[in-house]
Amino acid sequence: MGLTRDQIAQRISREVKSGYCVNLGIGIPTLVANFIPASMHVMLQSENGLLGMGPFPTESAVDPDLINAGKQTVTALPGASFFSSADSFAMIRGGHIDLTVLGAMEVDMNGDIASWMVPGKMVKGMGGAMDLVAGARTVIVAMQHTSKDGASKLLKKCTLPLTGKDCVTRIVTDMGVLEVDKGRGFKLLEWAPDLSAEAVIEATEAPVTVVPGAGPMKF
Amino acid sequence: MGTGAYSKIFPSAKAALEGVGDNMTILVGGFGLCGIPENLITALRDSGAKGLTCVSNNAGVDDFGLGLLLQTRQIKKMLSSYVGENATFEKQFLSGELELEFCPQGTLAERLRAGGAGIPGFYTATGAGTVVAEGKEKKVFDGREYILERGIAGEFALVKAWKADEFGNLIYRKTARNFNPMIATAGKITVVEVEEIVPVGELDPDMIHTPGVYVQRIIKSPSLEKRIEQRTVSKG
Numbered sequence: 001m002g003l004t005r006d007q008i009a010q011r012i013s014r015e016v017k018s019g020y021c022v023n024l025g026i027g028i029p030t031l032v033a034n035f036i037p038a039s040m041h042v043m044l045q046s047e048n049g050l051l052g053m054g055p056f057p058t059e060s061a062v063d064p065d066l067i068n069a070g071k072q073t074v075t076a077l078p079g080a081s082f083f084s085s086a087d088s089f090a091m092i093r094g095g096h097i098d099l100t101v102l103g104a105m106e107v108d109m110n111g112d113i114a115s116w117m118v119p120g121k122m123v124k125g126m127g128g129a130m131d132l133v134a135g136a137r138t139v140i141v142a143m144q145h146t147s148k149d150g151a152s153k154l155l156k157k158c159t160l161p162l163t164g165k166d167c168v169t170r171i172v173t174d175m176g177v178l179e180v181d182k183g184r185g186f187k188l189l190e191w192a193p194d195l196s197a198e199a200v201i202e203a204t205e206a207p208v209t210v211v212p213g214a215g216p217m218k219f
Numbered sequence: 220m221g222t223g224a225y226s227k228i229f230p231s232a233k234a235a236l237e238g239v240g241d242n243m244t245i246l247v248g249g250f251g252l253c254g255i256p257e258n259l260i261t262a263l264r265d266s267g268a269k270g271l272t273c274v275s276n277n278a279g280v281d282d283f284g285l286g287l288l289l290q291t292r293q294i295k296k297m298l299s300s301y302v303g304e305n306a307t308f309e310k311q312f313l314s315g316e317l318e319l320e321f322c323p324q325g326t327l328a329e330r331l332r333a334g335g336a337g338i339p340g341f342y343t344a345t346g347a348g349t350v351v352a353e354g355k356e357k358k359v360f361d362g363r364e365y366i367l368e369r370g371i372a373g374e375f376a377l378v379k380a381w382k383a384d385e386f387g388n389l390i391y392r393k394t395a396r397n398f399n400p401m402i403a404t405a406g407k408i409t410v411v412e413v414e415e416i417v418p419v420g421e422l423d424p425d426m427i428h429t430p431g432v433y434v435q436r437i438i439k440s441p442s443l444e445k446r447i448e449q450r451t452v453s454k455g
Contacts, residue, residue, distance in 0.1 A: 048250040072451040127324050
């Protein structure tokens with residue numbers, strides 16, 4: 001069974017620290033915001049030019065001039081700022097964003113990530129993903145551990161065109177929490193409550209070592 | 220401002236695009252459909268100019284934004300970071316009618332900034348080791364690989380701002396700012412459409428986002444649809 005999308009997001013929210021500025025990608029990463037405690041001082045960045053992003057607006061507060069990077073209408077929280085795309089990516093490229101969470105199709109044991117292009121299929125573009133993986137201080141990938149046909153998405157070497165090289169630190173999948181063990185494989189830190197370390201090792205193409213103290217996730 | 224006939228204010232979008240012609244490079248502001256110069260895009264379509272290279276983060280949707288110029292096949296090439304929401308685009312690209320160059324979003328923003336600031340190129344780590352780096356100069360600084368990216372400028376820049384004064388000082392609103400400030404600096408002729416034009420002296424100089432030196436032509440938007448791509452609401 002493994003984790004639900006919400007549980008993946010909930011687990012990732014534990015990586016967020018008070019004082020962080022965080023950029024959340026589309027999909028499961030967006031859900032992470034729902035699990036960040038209100039007591040924590042966290043600023044969400046949206047790369048189209050907003051730091052301090054709030055929840056969706058009420059019907060009467062919808063403003064077409066206020067959207068997030070997924071083109072959804074949003075709000076701005078007290079303390080928010082608006083800025084240009086150049087300033088936004090200076091923030092990202094310059095290492096001022098503490099954490100980015102994004103989805104991927106493949107991650108490998110060198111920390112390489114492939115998330116934007118499948119040869120032969122229509123390519124929609126990389127958007128800001130290449131800038132985010134190259135610039136954010138910590139890159140966490142949220143994804144399913146295997147593809148629909150069961151193939152591992154955590155590989156020795158990515159097969160798809162890369163989004164970035166040597167940039168992923170942590171991966172949270174429906175099966176567990178893993179860290180890139182550069183050039184060697186992945187370190188398994190936690191696994192889904194209803195699974196075992198062996199199940200994660202079995203489902204992963206790259207070598208996986210279980211770190212001392214690793215255990216099942218608690219929710 | 221002052222005396223004489225000199226004025227940056229044009230009577231219509233059509234008049235403000237005087238000089239637009241075939242095969243030009245046109246820079247267009249906006250992120251998705253947010254902060255796009257709606258009336259200038261329509262006027263660009265109506266100008267009939269063909270073979271255009273358009274530099275814009277996105278390509279609009281089928282029936283709005285730059286999608287309008289795709290329908291009429293006036294665009295030869297797009298330089299964008301993401302073109303996800305446009306079926307016309309996909310069809311023309313797959314049939315080979317339309318050229319496409321993808322550029323990472325932050326690199327695109329910086330290339331436009333550089334183009335407007337007289338910087339021919341810069342190094343960035345974004346895209347190093349990916350297909351984006353192919354054919355580009357690579358250089359290692361402090362142990363990390365960077366690639367050389369070129370500045371971008373265009374014959375015309377089409378910008379949407381919230382307010383302008385008669386000199387062309389601009390203020391944008393919320394996330395409708397996005398690519399507009401850089402695009403405003405990178406056009407040989409920068410044309411801006413705004414919701415309100417005020418006399419010189421009305422805008423607080425401390426609050427100006429784009430100084431008027433970059434702006435050659437201004438129109439007041441006759442109407443704006445401000446279409447929303449993803450209307451997401453909470454019950455509150």
